[in-house]
Amino acid sequence: MVVIVYITTIILSSSIIDTENIFSRNNIIVLVVLVLVTYIISAIVSNKVTLPLKRIEKGMKLVSEGKFPDVSRLKADRDIAEYKDLIRSYIAMLRVIKKNTFDLNSQQNKTEIILEHMADGVIAFSTERQVVHMNKAAMRMLNITDSDDSFERICKKLNLNIEFDQIMYLPNYQSLELKAEMGELALSIVFAPFFSDELNPMGIIMIVRNITDSVKTDNVRKEFVANVSHELKTPLTSIRGYSETIMNGDLTYQEIIKFSKVINQEANRMSRLVSDLLQLSKMDYNKLSFNKVSLNTVDVLKRVCEKVRYEAEQKSHKLELICAENVPNIYVDKDSIEQIVINILTNSIKYTPDGGLIRIYAGPYEDRVYIKVIDNGIGIPQKDLDRIFERFYRVDKARSRKMGGTGLGLSIVKEMVDGNDGTIKIDSKLDEGTEVTMTFPTPKK
Ligand SMILES: Nc1ncnc2c1ncn2[C@@H]1O[C@H](COP(=O)(O)OP(=O)(O)OP(=O)(O)O)[C@@H](O)[C@H]1O
Ligand SMILES: [Mg+2]
Structure with a gap:
């Protein structure tokens, strides 16, 4: 051009x-x-x-x-x-x-969003052992605020005795699982090496899982089995011992009667334990239905008082029912409300020295009805109050067992109160007495 x-x-x-x-x-x-x-x-x-x-x-x-x-x-x-x-x-x-x-970019964003919202903690370490990625869950669980951390520092924090190379050269791309604790958390830690497309080692991935709940459930289950076995073993040992003694002969009539009474008592305790366990298990599996109806509060309490009066008189206790005027009806299941109050009253009778005073109050409380049981018994130490509704929990195991208790009464009460949309609170002072306050719904107008 x-x-x-x-x-x-x-x-x-x-x-x-x-x-x-x-x-x-x-x-x-x-x-x-x-x-x-x-x-x-x-x-x-x-x-x-x-x-x-x-x-x-x-x-x-x-x-x-x-x-x-x-x-x-x-x-x-x-x-x-x-x-x-x-x-x-x-x-x-x-x-x-x-x-x-x-x-x-969208693939990367997706991966980042998944990582950030995962309940498990994920940390990636480079071959230089430095953190190259750490999601929020990992930071929260390991209490780390700075992602500028290293493999060694994190392992030290978790008390893990493991070398970087041990994981890096695990045979056949295997992973390694370890258990660790971080404050109150029980953690499961899985380590695995990761590689490039050309199979060159690029670092280590660490997955942190919070297993506190499953460890707790596992412990509760183990404790429960141990408790049940123990509670059954004690009466069985007595039954076996006394029945063998009777069978060996050479006993007076009075002795036979005495030993038979013990056998009978222990057998009763076992059958009570089994029926309590059955009741709890039904509630666990929601098989116990709460047939809620409108009930006259004062009538319910009077009936319950009559049922425990004999037991109270045996220990020379004074049992008083004090109800406010025009206490509203309660909207609850008839059988369970009776069992709830009976369990609470039986405790007051059992854990109050002879000649005690047990008062039952009832009245309106906001749009509900309150029922309060106050005794002047031995009381519950402050430190035990938090655990009092746990299955088999007893302040003084020996004393409770001597009184025929299995330690399941209050846990049944708690489940039943919850099933009836009620609330329960226990206040107590050692050597002064115990106050159990419950509230229940009234029928809808
Ligand atoms: N009114 C109370 N005064 C003092 N201690 C109490 C009172 N109520 C409950 N406790 C304590 O709480 C523990 C748990 O009570 P809970 O009713 O669950 O079991 P229990 O009475 O031992 O056995 P169970 O009720 O199964 O026969 C008791 O062992 C006792 O130590
Ligand atoms: Mg009890």
Whole structure:
């Protein structure tokens, strides 16, 4: 193109050149103008020709910085024949890179969101043993605020005696599980090495799982089995011992009666234990239905008082029922409300020295009814109050057992109160007495 312009200019100018004096002033001016015109034309032409290339180059630079160029101007250059294919391929390439980058970013975002919202803690360590990623759950469980941590420091914090290389070179891509404790948390820690596509080791992944609840449940289960076995073993040992003694003969009639009474007492205790356990198990599996009806509160309490009066009189206790005027009805299951109050009253009778005073109060409380049992018995130490509703929990095991107790009474009470939408609270002072306050719903108007 430049060459064509140049030749045309020479042909045109040849007509105005003074051929007689080649170095005349005129000729020099014509030559300078000629050179200038040629330069300007060639500059314009070459600029038009190289501009698309410059745009492509600039675009590539932007791509390498992770940005995407505007290709609208480049599209306009597509009519330059020489660049048609190049521009088309360049724009197509940009489109592919843009799509792949978007796919990659959304995949990464998805992974990050999953990691951040996982209940398990996830930490990735580089081969230099530094943390390269740590999700919120891991930070929370391990009480770490700074992700700039290392494998050694984290293992030390968890009291884990394990070397980085031990995990890094585990055979056949296996993982390693360890147990650890962090304050009140019981943790399961799984370590596994991770590799690049070319199977080069890239570091270690550590998964931290909070297993506190399952450890607690496991302990409760073990404790429960141990308690049941113990509670059954004690009466069984007495029954066996006394029955063998009777069978061996050489006993007076009085002795036989005495030993038989013990056998009978122990057998009763065993059957009470089994029926209490059955009742708890029914409640655990929601098999016990609470058939709620409207009941006259005072009538319920009077009935219950009559049922325990004999037991109270045996220990010379004074039993008083004090009800406010117009106590509203309660909306509860008839059998369970009786059992709840009987269990509470039996405790007061049992754990109050002879000649005690047991008072039952009832009255309206906001839109509910309260029932309060107050005794002046031995009381419960403050430290035991929190655990008093636990199965088999007894303040003084020996004393409770001597009184025929199994330690299940209050746990049954708690389940039944909950089943009847009630509330229960126990306040007590050692050697002064105990106060049990319950509230129950009234029938809906
Ligand atoms: N009114 C009370 N005064 C003093 N201690 C009490 C009173 N009520 C309960 N306790 C204590 O709480 C423990 C748990 O009571 P709970 O009724 O669950 O079991 P228990 O009376 O020993 O046996 P069970 O009721 O199964 O026959 C008792 O062993 C006793 O130590
Ligand atoms: Mg009891």
